[in-house]
Amino acid sequence: MDRLALILLIVGALNWGLVGLFKFDLVASLFGGEFSVLSRIVYTIVGIAGIYGISLLFRDREAAGESS
Incomplete structure (x- = not known):
């Protein structure tokens, strides 16, 4: 579940980066x-x-589940 959430957060961050830099909404x-x-x-x-x-x-x- 953590990895899925992280992947979705990365997708969202990349989309917002595109919106901020190029005014391009990839999802839309x-x-x-x-x-x-x-x-x-x-x-x-x-x-x-x-x-x-x-x-x-x-x-x-x-x-x-991570160890140092």
Whole structure:
């Protein structure tokens, strides 16, 4: 679940980078516009991944399965 959330966060970050640098929304161009149902679903899933990603900040590294 952590990796999926991280992948979605990267997709969202790359999309926002494209919007900021080039005024190009990749998600909107792939899924039929900023307000299309598919685009809104992708935006929602990325947003949920962002909320889930907040929990990664507060986890103990060893509890997450990583060792030093």
